Amino acid sequence: MTERTNWFCAEQLTDTIRRIWEPHVHRFFRANLFHVIGKDVDLIVDFGTGLAPLRPFLNIEIGKPVIALATHVHADHIGSFHEFEHRLGHAAEADGFAGMEDAVTLAHLFRQLSKGVEQKPAPSFEQDDYAILPAPLGRVLVENDTVDIGGPSYRVLHLPGHSPGSIGLLDEASGIFFSGDAIYDGTLVDDLPGCDKSAYLATMRRLRDLDISVAYGGHGAPMSRERMSTIAKAYLDAST
Ligand SMILES: [Zn+2]
Numbered sequence: 001m002t003e004r005t006n007w008f009c010a011e012q013l014t015d016t017i018r019r020i021w022e023p024h025v026h027r028f029f030r031a032n033l034f035h036v037i038g039k040d041v042d043l044i045v046d047f048g049t050g051l052a053p054l055r056p057f058l059n060i061e062i063g064k065p066v067i068a069l070a071t072h073v074h075a076d077h078i079g080s081f082h083e084f085e086h087r088l089g090h091a092a093e094a095d096g097f098a099g100m101e102d103a104v105t106l107a108h109l110f111r112q113l114s115k116g117v118e119q120k121p122a123p124s125f126e127q128d129d130y131a132i133l134p135a136p137l138g139r140v141l142v143e144n145d146t147v148d149i150g151g152p153s154y155r156v157l158h159l160p161g162h163s164p165g166s167i168g169l170l171d172e173a174s175g176i177f178f179s180g181d182a183i184y185d186g187t188l189v190d191d192l193p194g195c196d197k198s199a200y201l202a203t204m205r206r207l208r209d210l211d212i213s214v215a216y217g218g219h220g221a222p223m224s225r226e227r228m229s230t231i232a233k234a235y236l237d238a239s240t
């Protein structure tokens with residue numbers, strides 16, 4: 001079942017995980033974000049473009065703590081990061097989150113699109129004015145850190161290549177894996193400023209062999225372990 005407002009769409013992936021997206025945003029900037037209902041804490045993974053306020057759409061239980069975790073610093077994933085108080089991201093992009101300069105968020109690429117949105121998020125919307133508000137991290141993550149929401153608990157995987165501080169989150173109990181833009185079922189991007197193809201190759205070797213049950217990527221549909229491995233292998237094969 002798809003839930004819809006005039007800006008966001010959402011679908012239930014499991015009893016406790018919802019995928020949310022912005023259907024009217026240009027497909028290059030139309031990313032997935034996820035709301036995980038934890039036992040003690042809710043976890044939000046990624047934050048869309050910020051063109052419309054995200055937090056009111058999420059219907060978070062009143063008084064329940066929320067952890068906001070960004071998979072990486074690109075504009076299509078962190079526009080509404082600033083709406084949340086407890087912000088987590090990787091150390092390699094900590095300065096990026098604090099400053100939100102175009103050079104790291106690539107927000108200027110959105111401004112340059114011929115038509116960034118199919119319908120305006122608000123009557124006053126002007127594409128030329130698009131900017132991301134700074135959102136300094138409260139907790140800086142590195143490889144192997146744990147993000148615990150009272151069940152489930154996630155291990156942080158540092159997966160550089162698409163961006164220096166790209167991370168994935170793996171729930172080793174269920175095999176559910178949030179992969180950000182490190183890997184998704186679609187055309188992968190390794191030629192933007194900040195991309196590092198040799199780091200990406202190492203990340204792809206790791207993802208090819210990673211034991212998961214399902215991967216929820218920063219774009220596209222969920223991937224089985226086999227599908228994720230196939231995508232990683234195709235990237236590796238194309239690079240040799
Ligand atoms: Zn990205």
Ligand SMILES: [Zn+2]
Pocket residue numbers: 031074076077181218219
């Ligand atoms: Zn993206």
